[in-house]
Every structure is written in C-alpha cells, then in structure tokens.
Amino acid sequence: RIFAQRLSPLYISVHTTEPVLRTTIMRGRKSPDILASLKRLAAGGIRMHTQIVLCPGINDGQHLVRTIEDLAGLFPAVQSIAVVPVGLTSYRQGLYRLRAFRKSEARRVIASVQQLAARYVRRFRTRLVFPSDELYIQAGMVVPPLSFYEDLPQIENGVGMVAQFLADAKRTRLPSRVPPMRITAVTGVSFAPILRTVLARLRQVPGASVRQITAKNSLFGPSVTVAGLLAVLVIPANALKEDEGIFLDNLKLADMEAAAGVPIRTVNTFSDLVGLLKTPGMHLRKRSTL
Structure with a gap:
C-alpha cells in the first residue's frame, strides 16, 4: 500500500537498528529487522524522517553512533534523524526501569551527534542528524540559532521549536503602547526559562501586565486560585489536539474556559502573543464592586 499510494515522506521511530537491542527496547516482542524494512522503503523511492528516542544506558553511546551511521547510509531516502531523550511520566509501576539523562550525559550525546553532523555536512551538504530541543535543555546548553535546523524537517518532534520561537520573538515589532490588559501565559517546566x-520584552509595553505560570503535574498548578485576577489566559497551541480543541486528557478547551471564568487563547508564536495585545475586546474593563 505504501508503494502503491506513494505515501511519502514517512515519519518512523527507529530507536536502534540493532535487532537484539530493539527486541529489548520493545519489551521482548520480536520486531522485524527495522534496517531491512528501511532499505526496502528506500529502494522503493520512499523518503523518510526518522526518530531515535534515547534511553540512558540502553541505546546511547556506541549504539547511538551505529544507529545514526546505519540511517545515514540510506541518505537521501532518509532525509533527517532526530535524537530525542526519553520522556518519563510518574506512572511507571510495572514498566522497565528508566531514568532521565544527567546533564553531563546529555552533553556527551550532543557532542557525539554534532561530530557526526559535521561529517555529514561535508558529505551530504546537510547536518542530517539533529539533537532535540529537550536534549539541549537537559544539558543546560544554549539552543542553536534557527539556521542550524535547515528547513526544520523535525519540528513536529520538538527539534527547532525553541529556535523558531526565539527567532519570531526577535523579529516581531512591539506596539508602542496598548490599552490596559493583563495576560497570564502558561507553559511547561522545560520552556519556562526561555519564555x-x-x-520580559512584553512587560516593557505600557499598558501590558504580563504574568507567567509554570505548570507542574497539572495544567494550572496550585498557584492559580483566583480567576478574578486574570483577564486573558494564554496556553501553547500544541497542548491541544490539532483542530479539535481537546487536551490529551479529553478536557475540552471550552470547559476549561468556563471553569476559569476568563477568555483562554492559544498561541503558536511570540507574534501571536503580541497580536493578543492589539485585539479589541481583550482589554480590561471597569468592574462593578460586588
């Protein structure tokens, strides 16, 4: 079907090209030889964007290098490789024991990936392999500029999102002033320092009162208790299922808005946020005393 309908490009989670290790990662389920499958797709003219979810002590180190080199051997059919650190929830009872990367480990991964990418730039004229934004954050390193990510082939896997947001913020012109308005922006722990x-730039606009909330373990966290102090609540658009207005726990945006008692708006970029400041009807009105 893939060949008949020319379903290309495909986005494929690889994790490792070593059959035995891949069986371990898949919790003992014998999986097809992923490299053989990728070679077949490449021979059929299918383009692929691949992802490696990296688990410390399991598929990193030389295992990672081998996987990247195997995938690079299929260029140009394999058009990009994302290296993403494993994401862990609090609900891991009965699951394989995993942990997050330490700062020093994340830095070693980035150094290894960058060394390979430098070789591919000379060989293929593309970096081909990209560490995810989360990997840089875990390493405590500055995220590279937007140009580093070429044409953003792995943006959906969180590769280049931070650079794109910062570049948009840099080129967005701020209004000289706005009518009095309060905005509360909600974000996750990883993105909080960047946001x-x-x-801080928005706070320089006369009339704008901007507050940030970092959500921990739940969307709002314990710090938001008085809805009357808010005029507009802003959340990232990618917190919702695309075009559905529903969170991952099936809570509807409309229901959250009703519970908060204030308008809730989603934004993708810094310019979207600035646009809210200019939106008629979003500003503070005089309230009657109850």
Whole structure:
C-alpha cells in the first residue's frame, strides 16, 4: 500500500537498528529487522524522517553512533534523524526501569551527534542528524540559532521549536503602547526559562501586565486560585489536539474556559502573543464592586 499510494515522506521511530537491542527496547516482542524494512522503503523511492528516542544506558553511546551511521547510509531516502531523550511520566509501576539523562550525559550525546553532523555536512551538504530541543535543555546548553535546523524537517518532534520561537520573538515589532490588559501565559517546566526572557520584552509595553505560570503535574498548578485576577489566559497551541480543541486528557478547551471564568487563547508564536495585545475586546474593563 505504501508503494502503491506513494505515501511519502514517512515519519518512523527507529530507536536502534540493532535487532537484539530493539527486541529489548520493545519489551521482548520480536520486531522485524527495522534496517531491512528501511532499505526496502528506500529502494522503493520512499523518503523518510526518522526518530531515535534515547534511553540512558540502553541505546546511547556506541549504539547511538551505529544507529545514526546505519540511517545515514540510506541518505537521501532518509532525509533527517532526530535524537530525542526519553520522556518519563510518574506512572511507571510495572514498566522497565528508566531514568532521565544527567546533564553531563546529555552533553556527551550532543557532542557525539554534532561530530557526526559535521561529517555529514561535508558529505551530504546537510547536518542530517539533529539533537532535540529537550536534549539541549537537559544539558543546560544554549539552543542553536534557527539556521542550524535547515528547513526544520523535525519540528513536529520538538527539534527547532525553541529556535523558531526565539527567532519570531526577535523579529516581531512591539506596539508602542496598548490599552490596559493583563495576560497570564502558561507553559511547561522545560520552556519556562526561555519564555521568561521573551515575556520580559512584553512587560516593557505600557499598558501590558504580563504574568507567567509554570505548570507542574497539572495544567494550572496550585498557584492559580483566583480567576478574578486574570483577564486573558494564554496556553501553547500544541497542548491541544490539532483542530479539535481537546487536551490529551479529553478536557475540552471550552470547559476549561468556563471553569476559569476568563477568555483562554492559544498561541503558536511570540507574534501571536503580541497580536493578543492589539485585539479589541481583550482589554480590561471597569468592574462593578460586588
């Protein structure tokens, strides 16, 4: 069907090209030889964007190098490789024991990936392999500029999102002033330090009162208790299922808005946020005393 309908490009989670290790990662389920499958797709003219979810002590180190080199051997059919650290929830009872990367480990991964990418730039004229934004954050390193990510082939896997947001913030012109308005921006722990630096610019606009909330373990966290202090609540658009207005726990945006008692708006970029400041009807009105 893939060949008949020319379903290309495909986005494929590889994790490792070593059959025995891949069986371990898949919790003992014998899986097809992924490299053989990728070679077949490449021979059939199918283009692929691949992802490696990296688990410390399992598929990193030389295992990672081998996987990247195997995938690079299929260029140009394999058009990009994302290296993403494993994401862990609190609900891991009965699951394989995993942990997050330590800062030093994340830095070693980035150094290894960058060494290979430098070789591919000379060989293929593309970096081909990209560490995810989360890997840079875990390493405590500055995220590269937008140009580093070429044409953003792995943006959906969180590769280049931070650079894109910062580049948009840098080129967005701020209004000289706005009518009085309060905005509260909600973000996750990883992005909080980055958003904080950007919101500092918005606070310089006369009339704009901008607050940031970092959500921990739940969307709002314990710090939001008085809805009357808010005028507009802003959340990232990618917190919702695309075009559905529903969160991953099936809570509807409309229901959250009703519970909060204030308008809730989603944004993708810094310019979207600035646009809210200019939107008629979003500003503070005089309230009657109850």
